[in-house]
Amino acid sequence: MTALKDILLRQIRAQGPISIAEYMTLxxxxxxxxxxxxxxxxxxxxxxxxxxxxxQMFGEMLGLLVAQVWADQGRPAPFxxxxxxxxxxxxxxxxxxxxxxxxxFHAALRLxxxxxxxxxxxxxxxxxxxxxPQFHDSADSLPDQxxxxxxxxxxxxLPIRQFLRTDAGWAERMVGCNKEGLSFGLSPPSNxxxxxxxxxxxxxxxxxxxxxxxxxxxSAISARIMAxxxxxxxxxxxxxxxxxxxxxxxxxxxxDDPLAHPGASDLTAHVxxxxxxxxxxxxxxxxxxxxxxxxERLGITAxxxxxxxxxxxxxxxxxxxxxxxxxxxxxxxxxxxxLALYPPTAPAPPxxxx
Numbered sequence: 001m002t003a004l005k006d007i008l009l010r011q012i013r014a015q016g017p018i019s020i021a022e023y024m025t026l027x028x029x030x031x032x033x034x035x036x037x038x039x040x041x042x043x044x045x046x047x048x049x050x051x052x053x054x055x056q057m058f059g060e061m062l063g064l065l066v067a068q069v070w071a072d073q074g075r076p077a078p079f080x081x082x083x084x085x086x087x088x089x090x091x092x093x094x095x096x097x098x099x100x101x102x103x104x105f106h107a108a109l110r111l112x113x114x115x116x117x118x119x120x121x122x123x124x125x126x127x128x129x130x131x132x133p134q135f136h137d138s139a140d141s142l143p144d145q146x147x148x149x150x151x152x153x154x155x156x157x158l159p160i161r162q163f164l165r166t167d168a169g170w171a172e173r174m175v176g177c178n179k180e181g182l183s184f185g186l187s188p189p190s191n192x193x194x195x196x197x198x199x200x201x202x203x204x205x206x207x208x209x210x211x212x213x214x215x216x217x218x219s220a221i222s223a224r225i226m227a228x229x230x231x232x233x234x235x236x237x238x239x240x241x242x243x244x245x246x247x248x249x250x251x252x253x254x255x256d257d258p259l260a261h262p263g264a265s266d267l268t269a270h271v272x273x274x275x276x277x278x279x280x281x282x283x284x285x286x287x288x289x290x291x292x293x294x295x296e297r298l299g300i301t302a303x304x305x306x307x308x309x310x311x312x313x314x315x316x317x318x319x320x321x322x323x324x325x326x327x328x329x330x331x332x333x334x335x336x337x338x339l340a341l342y343p344p345t346a347p348a349p350p351x352x353x354x
Contacts, residue, residue: 002033002261002262002264002326003032003033003263003303003341004027004030004033004034004207004262004263004264005181005182005262005263006024006034006260007030007052008023008026008175008182009028009177009181009182009308010246011350012176012177012182013177016082016165016176016196017174017175017185017187018174018175018178019172019174019175020157020159020161020162020173020174020175020247021159021160021212021240022175022268023159023262024159024160025159026162026263026319027260027262027263027265027267028157028266029116030158030263031206032264034263035263035264035265035266036098036117036119036120036147036148036157037118038114038119040212041042042259045230048200048256049150049231050087050091050153051091051152051153051218051291051326051332051336052087052088052090052091052094052152053087053088053090053326054098054325054326055319055322055323055324055326056094056097057094057163057295057296057300057304057307057322057323057326058091058094058184058326059090059091059092059093059094059095059258060094060097060098060303061089061093061098061295061298061299061300062095062150062152062233062235063094063095063096063099063299064098064102065097065098065233065251065298065349065350066081066095066148066150066231066233067099067101067102067105067352068103068349068350069230069231069342069349069350070148071102072164073229073230073343073346074107074229074349075104075105075136075190076146076229077104077107077108078108078109078110078145078146079108079109079110079145079146079147079148080109080110080112080142080143080145080146080147080148080149080224080230081109081111081112081148081149082111082113082114082147082148082149082150083113083114083150083151083152083159084139084143084150084151084154084217085114085115085116085152085153086113086114086115086117086120086124086255087120087124087152087153087281088120088123088124088127089113089123089124089127089238090127091095091126091150091152091278092124092150093128093167094295095150096128099310103169104113109131109148110134110143110144111128111131111133111134112133112134112135112136112143113128113133113135113136114135114136114138114142115135115136116137117141119134119239121140125330129198130200132138134228135166137220138217138220139220140216140220142209142220142221142224143224144224145224145228146224146225146229146230147221147225147228147229147232148226148231149221149230149231149232149233150231150233150235151233151235151236152235152236153164153235153236153237153306154234154236155211155214155234155236155238155267155271155276155320156238156269156270157266157267157268158211158214158217158301159211159212159213160209160210160211160247160269161209161210161212162207162208162209162245162247162272162274163172163192163195163203163207163208163209164205164206164207165202165203165205165206165207165208166189166199166204166205168189169189169191169192169205170189170191170192170195171186171187171188171189171190171223172187173185173187173207174186175259181309182259182262184259185260188349191295194210195208195210196323196336197221201241201243202243203350205210206243206244207240207243207245207271208244209242209245209246209247209269210242210271210272211269211271211272211275211331212260214272214275214276215279215297216237216309216321217279218232218276218279218280218312218341219279219343221235221280222279222280222282223282223340224279225283225342225343226343229343229345229346230343231340231341231342231349232277232283232340232341232342233339233340233349234271234273234338234340234341235335235336235337235338235340236271236293236337237271237335237336237337238270238271238272238273238275238337239270239272239273239288239337240272240274240288241273241274242270242272242275244271245268246269246270247267248268248269248290249261249262249265249267250265250266250268251266251268251274253266271337273337273339275289276341277339277341277347279339282344283341283342283343283344284300284341284342284343284344284346284348285339285340285341286339286340286341286342286348286352288337288338288339289337289338289351289352290329290334290336290337290338291326291327291332291333291334291335291336291337291338291341292326292327292328292329292332292333292334293333294338294344294351295326295333296327296350297351298350298351300306300323300326300327301323301327304319304320304323307319316345338352339354
C-alpha cells in the first residue's frame with residue numbers, strides 16, 4: 001500500500017467519498033506523496049514518454065510555427081513565450097534552438113514556464129538557464145503582454161469529474177472504499193444544468209467527463225491574447241467531445257488500475273477539445289487537426305530527411321522510427337490532436353490554414 005493510499009482510506013472513512021477530480025488532485029499534487037511533486041515521471045525510468053523526448057523534430061516544428069505566428073502578427077516586443085507543463089524542458093530547448101536565427105525573436109522573448117512539480121522545475125531551470133525562465137504556479141500570473149504559448153500533454157493531467165446518465169438524472173462517479181480498499185461508486189442522481197447540453201447526444205448508461213479547471217486557465221490565456229495578440233498551441237490526446245470513461249493510470253510503463261497505486265501512478269484522461277475552444281472564446285479556434293497531419297504540413301519529413309543524411313546504422317533506424325511514431329496514424333499521429341487559439345483579426349497559424 002502506498003503512503004497516499006493509507007491517507008485516502010482514512011480520509012474517506014472519516015468524511016465520505018470524494019470526486020474523481022479531488023482524487024486526481026491528491027494523487028498527482030499531494031505535497032508529500034503526489035506523483036508529480038516527488039519524481040521525474042518521464043523517459044525509460046519513468047512511466048511515460050512524450051513527443052519531445054522521442055525526437056528533437058517535434059519541438060523544432062512547433063518552435064518555428066510559433067515564430068512564424070509572431071512574425072505574422074507584427075513581431076511584438078517584448079512578448080511572453082510560455083509553456084504549460086514543460087516536462088524536462090526538452091520541447092522548449094528544441095524550439096529555442098530552431099528559432100535562434102529568426103531575426104529579433106530571441107531578443108524580444110521573455111520565457112515563462114507554468115510548472116507545479118518542484119522536481120521538474122529544477123530540471124527546467126538547469127536546461128534553460130541561459131533564457132532566465134520565470135516560473136508560475138498557474139496561467140493567472142503570466143505577464144499582461146503578447147502571449148505565445150505551447151501546451152503539450154498538459155490538459156490531459158487536469159482533474160476531471162465523471163457523470164453517468166441514469167433514468168433519474170446524472171450520477172457522479174466517486175471514490176469511496178470497501179473492505180478491500182478504494183472503490184468506485186456513484187452519488188445520488190440529479191438533474192445538472194452543467195450537463196444539459198449533453199442530453200441530446202447521450203443515452204442512459206453512458207458516461208461523460210468534464211474538466212472544471214479548463215475554464216479559468218483558458219480565460220487567463222484568452223484575456224492576454226485578445227488584448228495583446230499571440231497564440232495558444234495545444235497538443236494532447238482526446239477528441240472533439242468527451243464521451244465514455246477515459247480515466248487511465250500508468251505505473252512502471254504499464255497501464256494500471258487507477259485506484260491501485262495512488263501517488264505512484266500517473267493519472268490522465270482524454271481531452272475534450274470542444275470544451276477548450278468554447279472556454280477560449282472570443283479567441284478563434286482552428287479546426288482540430290491530428291498531430292501527424294500538422295507536423296507533415298509544417299515540414300517534418302523534409303527535416304527528417306536532412307537529419308538522416310548524417311546518420312547510419314542503429315542511429316538511422318531509431319531516427320526513422322521516431323518520425324513514424326510522431327506522424328503515423330496508427331501511432332501518435334492520429335491519437336494526438338492539435339488546436340490553435342488566436343485573435344479573430346489575425347491570420348490562421350501555419351499548418352492550420354489549409
